[in-house]
Amino acid sequence: xxxxxxxxxxxxxxxxxxxxxxxxxxxxxxxxxxxxxxxxxxxxxxxxxxxxxxxxxxxxxxxxxxxxxxxxxxxxxxxxxxxxxxxxxxxxxxxxxxxxxxxxxxxxxxxxxxxxxxxxxxxxxxxxxxxxxxxxxxxxxxxxxxxxxxxxxxxxxxxxxxxxxxxxxxxxxxxxxxxxxxxxxxxxxxxxx
Amino acid sequence: xxxxxxxxxxxxxxxxxxxxxxxxxxxxxxxxxxxxxxxxxxxxxxxxxxxxxxxxxxxxxxxxxxxxxxxxxxxxxxxxxxxxxxxxxxxxxxxxxxxxxxxxxxxxxxxxxxxxxxxxxxxxxxxxxxxxxxxxxxxxxxxxxxxxxxxxxxxxxxxxxxxxxxxxxxxxxxxxxxxxxxxxxxxxxxxxxxxxxxxxxxxxxxxxxxxxxxxxxxxxxxxxxxxxxxxxxxxxxxxxxxxxxxxxxxxxxxxxxxxxxxxxxxxxxxxxxxxxxxxxxxxxxxxxxxxxxxxxxxxxxxxxxxxxxxxxxxxxxxxxxxxxxxxxx
Amino acid sequence: xxxxxxxxxxxxxxxxxxxxxxxxxxxxxxxxxxxxxxxxxxxxxxxxxxxxxxxxxxxxxxxxxxxxxxxxxxxxxxxxxxxxxxxxxxxxxxxxxxxxxxxxxxxxxxxxxxxxxxxxxxxxxxxxxxxxxxxxxxxxxxxxxxxxxxxxxxxxxxxxxxxxxxxxxxxxxxxxxxxxxxxxxxxxxxxxxxxxxxxxxxxxxxxxxxxxxxxxxxxxxxxxxxxxxxxxxxxxxxxxxxxxxxxxxxxxxxxxxxxxxxxxxxxxxxxxxxxxxxxxxxxxxxxxxxxxxxxxxxxxxxxxxxxxxxxxxxxxxxxxxxxxxxxxxxxxxxxxxxxxxxxxxxxxxxxxxxxxxxxxxxxxxxxxxxxxxxxxxxxxxxxxxxxxxxxxxx
Numbered sequence: 001x002x003x004x005x006x007x008x009x010x011x012x013x014x015x016x017x018x019x020x021x022x023x024x025x026x027x028x029x030x031x032x033x034x035x036x037x038x039x040x041x042x043x044x045x046x047x048x049x050x051x052x053x054x055x056x057x058x059x060x061x062x063x064x065x066x067x068x069x070x071x072x073x074x075x076x077x078x079x080x081x082x083x084x085x086x087x088x089x090x091x092x093x094x095x096x097x098x099x100x101x102x103x104x105x106x107x108x109x110x111x112x113x114x115x116x117x118x119x120x121x122x123x124x125x126x127x128x129x130x131x132x133x134x135x136x137x138x139x140x141x142x143x144x145x146x147x148x149x150x151x152x153x154x155x156x157x158x159x160x161x162x163x164x165x166x167x168x169x170x171x172x173x174x175x176x177x178x179x180x181x182x183x184x185x186x187x188x189x190x191x192x193x
Numbered sequence: 194x195x196x197x198x199x200x201x202x203x204x205x206x207x208x209x210x211x212x213x214x215x216x217x218x219x220x221x222x223x224x225x226x227x228x229x230x231x232x233x234x235x236x237x238x239x240x241x242x243x244x245x246x247x248x249x250x251x252x253x254x255x256x257x258x259x260x261x262x263x264x265x266x267x268x269x270x271x272x273x274x275x276x277x278x279x280x281x282x283x284x285x286x287x288x289x290x291x292x293x294x295x296x297x298x299x300x301x302x303x304x305x306x307x308x309x310x311x312x313x314x315x316x317x318x319x320x321x322x323x324x325x326x327x328x329x330x331x332x333x334x335x336x337x338x339x340x341x342x343x344x345x346x347x348x349x350x351x352x353x354x355x356x357x358x359x360x361x362x363x364x365x366x367x368x369x370x371x372x373x374x375x376x377x378x379x380x381x382x383x384x385x386x387x388x389x390x391x392x393x394x395x396x397x398x399x400x401x402x403x404x405x406x407x408x409x410x411x412x413x414x415x416x417x418x419x420x421x422x423x424x425x426x427x428x429x430x431x432x433x434x435x436x437x438x439x440x441x442x443x444x445x446x447x448x449x450x451x452x453x454x455x456x457x458x459x460x461x462x463x464x465x466x467x468x469x470x471x472x473x474x475x476x477x478x479x480x481x482x483x484x485x486x487x488x489x490x491x492x493x494x495x496x497x498x499x500x501x502x503x504x505x506x507x508x509x510x511x512x513x514x515x516x517x518x519x520x521x522x
Numbered sequence: 523x524x525x526x527x528x529x530x531x532x533x534x535x536x537x538x539x540x541x542x543x544x545x546x547x548x549x550x551x552x553x554x555x556x557x558x559x560x561x562x563x564x565x566x567x568x569x570x571x572x573x574x575x576x577x578x579x580x581x582x583x584x585x586x587x588x589x590x591x592x593x594x595x596x597x598x599x600x601x602x603x604x605x606x607x608x609x610x611x612x613x614x615x616x617x618x619x620x621x622x623x624x625x626x627x628x629x630x631x632x633x634x635x636x637x638x639x640x641x642x643x644x645x646x647x648x649x650x651x652x653x654x655x656x657x658x659x660x661x662x663x664x665x666x667x668x669x670x671x672x673x674x675x676x677x678x679x680x681x682x683x684x685x686x687x688x689x690x691x692x693x694x695x696x697x698x699x700x701x702x703x704x705x706x707x708x709x710x711x712x713x714x715x716x717x718x719x720x721x722x723x724x725x726x727x728x729x730x731x732x733x734x735x736x737x738x739x740x741x742x743x744x745x746x747x748x749x750x751x752x753x754x755x756x757x758x759x760x761x762x763x764x765x766x767x768x769x770x771x772x773x774x775x776x777x778x779x780x781x782x783x784x785x786x787x788x789x790x791x792x793x794x795x796x797x798x799x800x801x802x803x804x805x806x807x808x809x810x811x812x813x814x815x816x817x818x819x820x821x822x823x824x825x826x827x828x829x830x831x832x833x834x835x836x837x838x839x840x841x842x843x844x845x846x847x848x849x850x851x852x853x854x855x856x857x858x859x860x861x862x863x864x865x866x867x868x869x870x871x872x873x874x875x876x877x878x879x880x881x882x883x884x885x886x887x888x889x890x891x892x893x894x895x896x897x898x899x900x901x902x903x904x905x906x907x908x909x910x911x912x913x914x915x916x
Contacts, residue, residue, distance in 0.1 A: 051689065111600065165831040232672060
């Protein structure tokens with residue numbers, strides 16, 4: 001695709017002049033394009049549906065009780081081992097007595113969300129938790145529940161993810177359960193020329 | 194005003210010029226940053242003040258507050274003196290530039306010669322900075338600098354000689370006045386080639402990309418300036434931008450007709466400023482479009498291409514003038 | 523920068539070029555590990571005579587994070603998201619190598635849709651990684667305050683579009699955790715295919731812009747032609763891979779030579795140049811841009827329906843067990859061959875896992891090609907070799 005270097009003084013100078021004009025033309029065109037900068041935090045950034053943001057514990061939608069049963073599956077699966085759970089037995093079901101998550105060491109890999117049998121731990125569509133003290137990022141159960149109320153949730157929960165990944169056993173013609181909501185509507189307009 | 198002692202006039206006008214220059218240079222850095230940002234699909238400084246207008250002031254305050262480091266093994270006196278020796282010639286070149294007919298600090302009758310001579314003096318400050326830093330990167334950069342600036346000052350002077358010949362005088366206000374009818378850049382071939390050669394030589398003489406091998410941030414990490422911090426760094430930056438601005442003003446004066454433009458005569462300095470900023474933006478546009486070339490290639494361009502071309506250009510100008518004079522024009 | 527590091531006691535005489543230098547002494551200059559163009563944490567002790575480099579002593583290990591030991595303590599379910607962190611610029615390829623090794627050892631079939639998705643993200647990742655390569659290389663050559671930064675910002679602008687695609691697919695922008703043993707973790711959401719098409723069309727038009735700024739540019743040609751020539755014999759001797767190998771005349775691409783993950787279903791060219799200099803490596807990568815886009819278009823046109831994993835979704839940490847045996851899986855990453863050697867012991871954790879880092883082998887060529895060039899060429903050469911130190915040091 002490249003041309004051979006032109007020989008001769010005038011040919012080279014002409015080539016240089018053309019190259020100069022070509023390069024400056026590209027920067028000139030870009031000058032008149034809209035900048036791609038998103039003026040965060042004045043303008044919010046549109047997060048896609050599956051964004052892996054802050055972690056939170058949620059309540060069950062029908063009973064309003066804590067969804068976490070303290071099974072510690074998330075604690076075992078976490079690669080950097082940032083989750084620590086203590087279980088306490090109840091009459092009908094178990095609970096988590098304490099649930100600590102060290103957010104400053106979390107990888108945001110979503111494996112804990114993946115394994116949770118009751119969809120108790122989820123990720124939020126935001127990461128706005130900058131702080132000056134690292135101890136603020138050692139989240140206990142109350143903080144985690146508060147984060148769950150504060151931010152919008154991402155799409156992913158344990159059961160949804162496992163359904164998406166399951167080998168099919170459905171009858172033909174049935175729509176698979178793993179279709180995710182439309183993410184195209186939320187794309188930022190950064191690619192517009 | 195004219196019955197004041199001339200030394201007092203000189204002092205006041207010099208002070209006014211320095212003050213205006215400091216403000217202008219600071220805001221020219223902001224202009225460059227916003228312009229460069231737009232060339233790169235982003236916005237420049239935005240948050241300090243409305244649309245970043247207070248950014249230069251924030252930078253100045255920050256640099257004032259920084260710790261003033263002198264490396265342990267550095268040559269202290271030369272290290273401390275180098276920014277000053279670098280800055281003074283860069284500011285002194287403005288003394289000869291007339292901003293309007295009669296409005297200049299010192300309109301010498303060897304104006305352009307003074308400009309050229311003084312602007313070459315910055316090399317001394319540069320080398321002092323590089324040598325005294327006791328830093329291999331700085332030393333390499335300083336040696337490249339001496340090489341490059343000396344090589345490019347010659348075509349620079351030759352290109353500047355074209356308007357001098359066309360106007361017939363070394364005095365800058367005479368050159369500006371001689372362009373009342375037709376700006377020198379519009380002269381058939383000589384004007385455009387002369388302007389082009391002037392811009393190229395000045396980009397190289399000011400260490401701007403694509404000829405900034407002596408700074409080469411990605412290799413030499415700021416080159417001769419690497420050990421400077423705080424106000425000394427600010428002085429060096431001020432000197433660099435003042436030099437670029439000074440050559441832009443000179444280019445506007447030599448080729449673009451200085452203060453001539455439509456409208457009443459008191460708009461003259463405004464037009465002059467606009468033309469100088471236009472040349473400055475042209476140099477900036479070139480800077481943000483090209484990668485740099487190696488030092489041996491830079492020197493090749495200077496000695497093998499630019500210098501012969503500019504010498505031929507001066508000769509051609511001289512012949513044109515003789516022919517024009519002989520035909521009674 | 524005050525006291526220079528001691529010169530290596532025995533400079534390998536084969537690697538030191540003697541020049542006709544009549545100056546006084548040799549200068550030992552340290553480049554890195556903190557350096558704007560060291561591409562990560564890399565220390566090169568250069569021995570200079572005047573402006574020319576005479577010998578290079580490369581020191582690595584500043585980013586060593588014990589990946590291989592870590593893999594012995596994490597199960598096959600946990601490690602893929604950690605695997606991204608070796609080559610963090612092209613995370614998908616590292617994950618793919620690990621997961622493929624485990625699947626081959628355990629003889630797990632991967633469904634067709636998952637394989638096509640793996641190829642799609644691998645090729646998109648190649649586009650994103652080459653964007654970063656071009657941007658940082660031009661920034662090294664052109665200055666962080668200058669034309670180099672302009673090309674850098676253009677490339678990053680396009681890379682951000684690809685990362686947006688990955689974000690709507692997986693939820694993360696840089697380190698994905700997309701692969702799992704048996705398939706992939708995420709299926710494409712609604713509207714992703716249309717968005718993907720729009721993005722790659724835009725990137726294809728922008729590549730033309732980069733080339734306009736660089737290809738016929740005399741400055742660029744001067745800096746890259748004839749610089750850092752790797753001869754065919756040297757390339758095969760030292761064992762480099764990827765675009766470096768193909769730019770030296772060796773037509774070897776793992777996607778053709780040992781097709782993995784359904785690469786044999788796609789129609790694409792493998793660019794080969796013979797010059798072996800920086801410009802040839804640039805040309806190879808620019809063609810790879812376009813070929814990757816071609817592959818992604820083919821996938822979008824014909825993505826088969828079906829499951830995305832042949833194993834049920836992860837429910838417990840020790841869900842995947844791999845029998846005893848050893849296996850080596852190789853993928854063609856943007857930098858070369860990324861390989862994962864796995865020794866399984868029947869349990870949920872590998873007995874041993876070793877990474878073959880592409881950049882680690884590529885860096886070995888530096889002491890052979892840098893001597894004889896000037897300091898300014900060192901950055902051009904290093905940029906065209908495109909090392910990522912996560913892969914080198916692991």
